[in-house]
Amino acid sequence: MHEPDRHGDLLTAPAAESAPPIAPSERPARRRPRGFVAAVIAGALVLVAASGAMALLGYRTSLDENIERIEDPFAGIDPATRPTPPPAAGPDAPVNILMLGSDSRISAGDPEAWEFGAQRTDAILLLHLSADRQSAAAISIPRDSWVPIPGYGEAKVNAAFSYGGPSLMIETVENLTGVRIDHFAVADFESFTTLTDTLGGVEITVPDGAGGSVEQRMTGEEALEFTRERYNLANGDFGRVQRQQAWMRAIAVQVTEDRTDVVKMSRFLGALTRSVSVDEGLTIDKMQDLVLSSREISTGDIAFMTAPYSGTGRSADGQSIVVLDRAVFDPLMEAVAADEVPDFLAATPEGIDRLPAVVQ
Template identity: 55%
Template sequence: MGVIVVLVLGTTAAGLWIRHALAGNVETFADPFANLTARAPQQVPGDGREPATNILLLGSDSRISAGDPSQWEAGAQRTDAMMVVQISGDRKDVSIMSIPRDSWVDVPGHGRAKINAAYSYGGPPLTIQTVEQLTGIHIDHVVVADFESFKALTDEIGGVTINLKNPQTLAGSDFNSGAQLLDGEQALAYARERKTLPNGDLDRVNRQQAWMRAIIAQVFDNGTLSDPTKLYSFLHAVTNTMAVDEGFTIGQMQDLALGSRSIRSKDIHFMTVPTAGTGMSEDGQSIVNLDPDVDVPLFEAFATDMVGDYLREHPDAVELLPATVN
């Protein structure tokens, strides 16, 4: 959710006092890049533009031990969501790419495994290494978000409106299809469901994205940005939901935000890595198979800060988050 802090700080003149007030509220973990040797190179544009900023967002039910590998147990702490958030070098748009948690990939030092196992085996450092090896995208910062806390964040802004593709029951309440206002408990139930969805975890990824999109849209539309009290309360709630690498300071967030202050919700594009469907691993795990023929060009577009051009030139290559979601 660091992207929300960046976007919101970029739209308000109150950024300076918010910066100081929130600095102590952000949980940090030790530099996950310190001991990484083989890194995806950072692509520096030759036309004078700033390079894109790539944030690896890891969603989990808990941020406990984010920076202490000695407390991990293999299989006990995996990420429920994994997204690469790219703020373009010209600071005009944001591209958010989800990697399904069951994607079957090479995890350095551990062989083939689901990509979310990287966090269990080695926390943020191994997850960065795994994602960079898979995609070639240079990761600049890591945010570990506590999705359980999104309940409070959603309630803080008065709920979120999500377009439901089908009637459904969420947290004991029945909803029709179409635009529905969900409170925090209902939104969490919506984002966690996968067993009843036709495409399982892939539909769940869309729901996670739809929730994030709805939060961003609500903040821009409900007067939060023009009300200092609402703004501080919202940002306080956001920073309570996440832990960040120690190099991603509030000051850095604000510097990035000021350059991105023209971005609005319409400039944020959500997508999922194209896949070749689901399958079974040799050891009997249900997995998601990626599709290198389609994925590699998309990864290259992210690595070179050409996502916008790629999507325009190949409109059928990647499915963007639809208006209504299963």
């Protein structure tokens, strides 16, 4: 059974006709603040961070009702096959969240609506929060990575969600990485346009065409088109992954800067909680505990990166695939499992595709 080579996700679609040039922001450069939680990234960490403001805004119950819950996706996985969770290195344990960007978020939270082969996920992000709550890592796994999928042989990693929903996706990533997943979330990435607009747009640093860079303030639609581009990028899909991460980072920065604006945060939280599905174990109380323990993390403490890859190729049945560089990928994942990511990155300057300050 072969995965269709053409994906119908919103993020897989070619970019629409180019929008008019976006005027650079004339605001002076701003210091990126600490506090609250700058792990407001990629939906899942955004959700964790934003939840810390619920009590203050008085929306705890109503926002909780907005969030779509996925019936325990871990229940269908044989416990004997799962990685052993690491012991807590401090007052808190490390947390790993598997985050997907999908074109079918609602059905992901409704098992009765799930259809074999119908749900696609384009963005796959492994989010790691350190036990000491001093750092975080956001590791994108290319959707075309050729990996073993339990019960189906080798296929593109995003086929796992199509074949077996959240449970098979979690099992596939755990088998691939050796990292135990604690929580699972699916975001409707189209809704990131709304999230962006509730913040009044976000600033993303891009080349200025003269060898320098400039911060461009983008609306939600402009940012979406920015992340959809792939064919005109020198690095193709890998460049698109970095653009997605740059958008997530920009949202994180804007939220930390606007966190005292009650009206803006109220709109943001409403849009946010309507855009995600999470496993039923990620309760409001759990979210609030995470944000309180992570309040010292800043955006600079979050390492955005793409899973190490050696290039692209073709599968035996002719599909275009990404070949992971297991010589670097496996040690990186061992560092995640052992909660030693900062030390690993400091000792491994080569072979890790980190998100640059300026995205192409």
